[in-house]
């Protein structure tokens with residue numbers, strides 16, 4: 001059951017008007033609440049333009065309701081109920097006769113979430129993925145499906161790689177199929193964005209890509225010779241540096257190896273001493289080996 005929270009007197013706008021997406025376009029009429037969510041009843045105040053020819057029209061054909069999911073209030077979900085109009089386009093040369101008014105800054109055509117909620121869903125999807133993102137969003141009172149989370153990620157605007165200079169480039173391989181087939185990934189280190197994926201892992205293709213991007217000044221790469229050769233061929237002017245990821249990984253591995261060797265050596269000493277101290281000797285003999293006796297020695 002809906003409970004009326006606030007209703008407009010039609011004279012002065014509400015202070016809650018500012019909470020709406022694009023408050024210059026939407027006008028708040030009423031706020032209702034049911035046990036699970038708030039419902040904002042709004043109407044649109046604009047002179048709609050035909051999406052094809054751009055001509056404004058006041059010739060209303062009909063109207064319909066749209067329900068949009070918006071940002072939650074105080075831990076409760078929020079729906080925006082809009083009365084949206086259909087209008088006739090009076091431009092004789094326009095192929096569109098009837099159009100639905102668009103809602104810039106609120107939502108896209110056929111959208112069921114406001115743009116600001118779509119952005120939240122997209123960011124959560126990037127960080128958490130489909131189903132974990134869905135569970136997190138439900139806790140944040142933005143109920144949605146895992147399919148929608150994944151769809152928002154796919155709808156993300158793609159950075160135009162050719163239009164952005166790449167002064168600092170990161171290069172590494174990526175797997176089409178692990179241990180079998182690899183390509184090359186190129187990253188703009190200033191923007192932390194992937195700028196291109198090369199289908200193979202070869203010095204020639206990497207060099208060809210670099211020749212098309214003479215602005216590259218620094219190339220961060222692993223310490224294999226393949227990308228070094230490609231960098232020398234395609235961008236001899238660029239400075240090549242070892243990337244931090246591989247340095248850290250290799251450093252960690254190098255630190256771990258002596259620890260492992262030391263651990264094995266210590267275990268061998270315990271086994272040896274266990275034999276000389278006589279602890280667990282009988283059981284070891286019963287087990288047919290000395291290995292288990294190491295755990296029965298002094299600690």
Ligand SMILES: [Zn+2]
Nearest residue numbers: 050053089094
């Ligand atoms: Zn038109």
